Amino acid sequence: MKTEIAVIGGGASGMMAAITARKSGKEVVILERKDRILKKVLITGNGRCNITNVNADISNYFGKNISSVENILNSFNPQDTMDFFNGLGIMCNEENRGKVYPLSGQASSVVDALRFEAERLGVRIETEFYVRKIEKEGFKFKIYSEERKKIEAGRVIIAAGGQSYPELGSNGSGFELAKELGHSVTKLSPSIVQLKSEKHQVKGLQGIKTDVAVTAYGDNKKICTYDGELLFTDYGISGNVVFNISFVMPLYKNVEFEIDFMEKFDYNELYEILKERKKMMSHLTMENYFNGMINKKLGQFLSKVSGIEKLSKPVKDLNDSEIRKLCTVLKKYRIKILDTTGFRNAQVTAGGVSLDEVNSETLESRIVKGLYFSGEVLDVYGECGGFNLQWAWASGYIAGKNVAK
Numbered sequence: 001m002k003t004e005i006a007v008i009g010g011g012a013s014g015m016m017a018a019i020t021a022r023k024s025g026k027e028v029v030i031l032e033r034k035d036r037i038l039k040k041v042l043i044t045g046n047g048r049c050n051i052t053n054v055n056a057d058i059s060n061y062f063g064k065n066i067s068s069v070e071n072i073l074n075s076f077n078p079q080d081t082m083d084f085f086n087g088l089g090i091m092c093n094e095e096n097r098g099k100v101y102p103l104s105g106q107a108s109s110v111v112d113a114l115r116f117e118a119e120r121l122g123v124r125i126e127t128e129f130y131v132r133k134i135e136k137e138g139f140k141f142k143i144y145s146e147e148r149k150k151i152e153a154g155r156v157i158i159a160a161g162g163q164s165y166p167e168l169g170s171n172g173s174g175f176e177l178a179k180e181l182g183h184s185v186t187k188l189s190p191s192i193v194q195l196k197s198e199k200h201q202v203k204g205l206q207g208i209k210t211d212v213a214v215t216a217y218g219d220n221k222k223i224c225t226y227d228g229e230l231l232f233t234d235y236g237i238s239g240n241v242v243f244n245i246s247f248v249m250p251l252y253k254n255v256e257f258e259i260d261f262m263e264k265f266d267y268n269e270l271y272e273i274l275k276e277r278k279k280m281m282s283h284l285t286m287e288n289y290f291n292g293m294i295n296k297k298l299g300q301f302l303s304k305v306s307g308i309e310k311l312s313k314p315v316k317d318l319n320d321s322e323i324r325k326l327c328t329v330l331k332k333y334r335i336k337i338l339d340t341t342g343f344r345n346a347q348v349t350a351g352g353v354s355l356d357e358v359n360s361e362t363l364e365s366r367i368v369k370g371l372y373f374s375g376e377v378l379d380v381y382g383e384c385g386g387f388n389l390q391w392a393w394a395s396g397y398i399a400g401k402n403v404a405k
Ligand SMILES: Cc1cc2nc3c(=O)[nH]c(=O)nc-3n(C[C@H](O)[C@H](O)[C@H](O)COP(=O)(O)OP(=O)(O)OC[C@H]3O[C@@H](n4cnc5c(N)ncnc54)[C@H](O)[C@@H]3O)c2cc1C
Pocket: 008, 009, 010, 011, 012, 013, 014, 031, 032, 033, 034, 037, 038, 039, 040, 041, 043, 044, 045, 046, 049, 050, 051, 052, 129, 130, 131, 132, 159, 160, 161, 162, 164, 165, 168, 169, 170, 171, 172, 173, 174, 346, 347, 348, 374, 375, 376, 377, 385, 386, 387, 388, 389, 390, 392
């Protein structure tokens, strides 16, 4: 089979690239290794698809030489994403912190809309075509599947994603294809992911969910603070706030989190509250001192961390120094982050095809003429909150527009 343009990967970015290229009248084939396209998009945003974020700009993204893609993010911005999807019948609904979802609340609407648009335009979709090799011969590319099926294309876009959630399709093979064509790939790490901590720092807390503010420190510097829900697990921590802040992991060494369990109150207010509780609960022991204020098990755990050895200690015996230590632990519980839980659980892959080797206006390779890249396969990743799909749409649009020129 022959085609003018082949897009490797029927994910978010590949679909946007294919639709955009096809609108210029070119023949486009999508080669997708799974039995269906857009498998990952279907589970994004807990099945609701956080399609973009109205606040997205270059400051939300990371990667070596990240500033080079600022013009791409500006050329196809969140409003362009919303206009594009509105044009396909997806009504966009802005929620908290600029996060945009389809009003239907279903990621499947986004999948359907992209599929219908590709069909309407006549984009060919070849599923179960696992691209294992791309060769450039003269002005043509020869693309081989695992079963040695062959397609010839004038131009190629690699939109094969990263290597997180490999069962949904993106298993890192895009990086291998890029490397075989002469590209370099920067260090790959999981991001937007659960984190492992030292076991004793979360022992017995498994299953407890609580709203907190977390400040990340790395290389002995304060990096950022996020608030949201924290979930303790047997290996460490998870929950929204952890996903949001986990982007620091590929960027810094010696990462520590400082957890504020009492964000509502500053230190002095908390001190007064604890003193008042000492009076109010003078007939109880430390086992119940935090009853109604913080999760019971967590309160008991933090009491011990603060140095109170026995929960049988009468509340009336708390001294001023102990109350101050309790305040400090409640406001500044430090935990050391050892690692992530790996690519299998990570929403995105940090690292990818080096931006130094890609034309930042067109996303064409500087090494192989006629070869383009888009989406997560490139060394670009964003914070949690719609930023990664925004990159997939924006880069897909730019690659699709330029590949068709
Ligand atoms: C659980 C989860 C939730 C997420 N939620 C959000 C969210 O709400 N908002 C947000 O902005 N981001 C979210 N993300 C991140 C976002 O989904 C990705 O950043 C985005 O899908 C990347 O798009 P892509 O097209 O580059 O890659 P992908 O969507 O991964 O698509 C790549 C495609 O290429 C195919 N492929 C790979 N290799 C080959 C090959 N060799 N031959 C043929 N086909 C191949 C794959 O099967 C896949 O279909 C989430 C991710 C996960 C895992």
